[in-house]
Amino acid sequence: MSASRTVVLAIALMGLSACATSGSSLPAGIPADAEQVTRTESNGDRITEFRVAGQLRAVQVVPSRGPSYFLYDRDGDGSIDSDRDDVPQTYFKLFGW
Numbered sequence: 001m002s003a004s005r006t007v008v009l010a011i012a013l014m015g016l017s018a019c020a021t022s023g024s025s026l027p028a029g030i031p032a033d034a035e036q037v038t039r040t041e042s043n044g045d046r047i048t049e050f051r052v053a054g055q056l057r058a059v060q061v062v063p064s065r066g067p068s069y070f071l072y073d074r075d076g077d078g079s080i081d082s083d084r085d086d087v088p089q090t091y092f093k094l095f096g097w
Helices: 002-019
Strands: 035-040 046-052 055-062 069-072 090-092
Touching: none
Parallel strands: none
Antiparallel strands: 035 046, 046 055, 055 069, 069 090
16 A cells, blocks of 8 residues: 555656646847846845847846736837836736746
């Protein structure tokens, strides 16, 4: 009985480890060769800028508390879109595999 429990537990753990793969942390639409610059603010927030050919394309904010979120440059002008651009400014990543 104990051996079968061990086998079932081992299979379950292998299945969970397969689900916990560490995929790409790049936001959608950002090429893999994008330059990433990360800094930590005094309040503990971690900010990563994604640049393609020197132009800012996206920013990932990982606050010290709460979920991380992305800010994008959707129109390609080199600056993050703001509330005046008629698009939602913040994008949360809900799931990832």
